[in-house]
Amino acid sequence: MDYQNIIVKNRENKTIELADFSSLNIEVLDNSKLNLKLVNFSKNTNLEFKAKVGKNSTLAVIFADFSNSDIHFMSNVDLVEEGANCTWNLATLSSKKSQKQFDVSFKHLVGSTTAIMDNYGVAKDESKIVFSGVSHITEGAKKSITRQNAKIIVFDKEANGTASPILKIDENDVVASHGAVVGQLNSDHMFYLMSRGLSKEEARMIITMGYLKPISTKFSEDIQNRIEEVIKEAM
Amino acid sequence: MSKLVIKNLHVAVKGKEILKGLDIEFSTNETVALLGPNGNGKSTLLQTIMGNPNYEVIKGSIYYDDKDVLKLPTDERSKLGLFLGMQYPSEVPGVNNSDFLKAALNAHREKPVSLFEFYKLLNNAYEEMHIPFEMANRNLNEGFSGGEKKKNEILQMLVLNPDLVLLDEIDSGLDVDAIQIVASTIKKEQAKRGFVIVSHYAKLYELIEISKVYVLVNGKVAKVGDKSLIKKIDQEGYEWLKDEGIEFANEEKMNSVSIGSCATKEALKAK
Numbered sequence: 001m002d003y004q005n006i007i008v009k010n011r012e013n014k015t016i017e018l019a020d021f022s023s024l025n026i027e028v029l030d031n032s033k034l035n036l037k038l039v040n041f042s043k044n045t046n047l048e049f050k051a052k053v054g055k056n057s058t059l060a061v062i063f064a065d066f067s068n069s070d071i072h073f074m075s076n077v078d079l080v081e082e083g084a085n086c087t088w089n090l091a092t093l094s095s096k097k098s099q100k101q102f103d104v105s106f107k108h109l110v111g112s113t114t115a116i117m118d119n120y121g122v123a124k125d126e127s128k129i130v131f132s133g134v135s136h137i138t139e140g141a142k143k144s145i146t147r148q149n150a151k152i153i154v155f156d157k158e159a160n161g162t163a164s165p166i167l168k169i170d171e172n173d174v175v176a177s178h179g180a181v182v183g184q185l186n187s188d189h190m191f192y193l194m195s196r197g198l199s200k201e202e203a204r205m206i207i208t209m210g211y212l213k214p215i216s217t218k219f220s221e222d223i224q225n226r227i228e229e230v231i232k233e234a235m
Numbered sequence: 236m237s238k239l240v241i242k243n244l245h246v247a248v249k250g251k252e253i254l255k256g257l258d259i260e261f262s263t264n265e266t267v268a269l270l271g272p273n274g275n276g277k278s279t280l281l282q283t284i285m286g287n288p289n290y291e292v293i294k295g296s297i298y299y300d301d302k303d304v305l306k307l308p309t310d311e312r313s314k315l316g317l318f319l320g321m322q323y324p325s326e327v328p329g330v331n332n333s334d335f336l337k338a339a340l341n342a343h344r345e346k347p348v349s350l351f352e353f354y355k356l357l358n359n360a361y362e363e364m365h366i367p368f369e370m371a372n373r374n375l376n377e378g379f380s381g382g383e384k385k386k387n388e389i390l391q392m393l394v395l396n397p398d399l400v401l402l403d404e405i406d407s408g409l410d411v412d413a414i415q416i417v418a419s420t421i422k423k424e425q426a427k428r429g430f431v432i433v434s435h436y437a438k439l440y441e442l443i444e445i446s447k448v449y450v451l452v453n454g455k456v457a458k459v460g461d462k463s464l465i466k467k468i469d470q471e472g473y474e475w476l477k478d479e480g481i482e483f484a485n486e487e488k489m490n491s492v493s494i495g496s497c498a499t500k501e502a503l504k505a506k
């Protein structure tokens with residue numbers, strides 16, 4: 001597979017916004033920072049993401065997937081030197097019969113490294129979202145911090161959401177946590193909004209937009225509008 | 236003037252019948268006080284009128300003039316001019332207060348409201364309720380105090396301009412100043428619209444005009460009266476109604492296991 005390579009090093013601080021990619025190979029090295037904003041509206045089924053984060057460097061990923069096709073997304077982030085840091089935010093919307101799987105894994109190879117993952121999903125109709133992946137703290141990677149957080153709202157009876165984050169910890173002196181919530185649209189919220197005159201569709205829309213806000217607002221206005229359009233269409 | 240006419244209404248919550256053949260009428264030119272002991276149907280009535288899906292109508296009818304309310308989804312009921320100020324307003328994460336109000340307002344209109352008109356309307360409502368205008372940019376009820384949530388309900392009423400307003404314990408969680416603000420707003424609005432007000436405290440009722448008082452007991456109207464009825468209940472409670480032969484809703488049997496005893500053992504014994 002052809003990889004698109006992005007290398008940031010020597011105390012660089014970069015922000016890159018990419019729409020529609022298939023495979024990415026990222027390196028953030030020696031005291032650098034990369035803000036990577038990814039959007040996927042394409043029909044690519046297999047997406048691959050590899051990253052290496054080095055000394056005192058930060059990789060901040062925001063990934064919004066609003067395509068209406070099947071997806072298998074594979075991500076491996078290696079934290080290879082002390083002070084390596086990765087924050088990961090993902091939002092996805094699935095509708096009709098699409099099946100979407102996101103494997104998001106982190107490997108803490110040395111100590112004092114951090115990986116914070118937040119994955120959000122909205123599953124409609126008969127679609128399915130799976131969040132999986134392994135956060136691995138290797139032996140000797142003391143003082144590392146790893147967190148996995150996955151949330152899926154299941155909109156319809158036939159829709160399906162699975163969040164199965166795995167922690168693999170081979171060192172004692174670490175901080176590790178994971179949380180997974182899969183639930184239906186809050187019926188009290190729906191009633192509240194509808195009692196003010198919003199139709200069922202409008203209420204769903206406004207709740208979904210609010211739910212995705214922690215991620216959607218991090219994008220440029222142009223992409224925010226596109227996200228809103230796609231959600232509107234899906235409702 | 237419009238009329239909400241409720242006939243022989245039976246409603247169950249989680250399979251338990253709460254309203255048991257209720258007949259009652261509200262009109263848009265009166266303010267009704269709705270009293271009654273806890274668990275006897277006041278909130279159930281208001282939630283049912285608005286169409287909360289957790290309340291199952293078994294029998295009966297609700298008409299608003301010639302409109303069959305029970306056939307309409309909740310948003311259509313709102314568009315008819317009904318408004319429910321909730322006892323526990325929902326906190327909806329990520330939903331901006333003013334965006335929500337604008338969407339709600341537009342749902343009631345054919346043409347979307349202009350920015351200027353909306354700003355003016357909103358600003359007036361915030362001023363009237365003594366809520367800082369910055370709150371418009373916060374998320375809907377998220378992190379609001381109990382009192383702020385309740386004032387926000389009245390604020391929504393001012394923005395949406397309904398004809399019949401149902402208020403479910405709007406005064407609980409309000410401090411003395413906030414009660415004054417809510418009461419003076421209601422008083423100002425009484426000429427424009429009808430109110431049905433549920434409260435456990437005489438205080439709010441004292442501050443506004445009351446045209447009629449209903450006491451709901453065991454899912455039916457047990458007593459109709461004027462303002463003097465509120466005073467009597469405030470002083471004497473509801474017990475005297477029993478002497479008049481009125482039956483109360485069965486109070487839930489308490490679990491016989493008390494703190495201090497081994498709950499597991501007691502539960503096993505019960506089997």
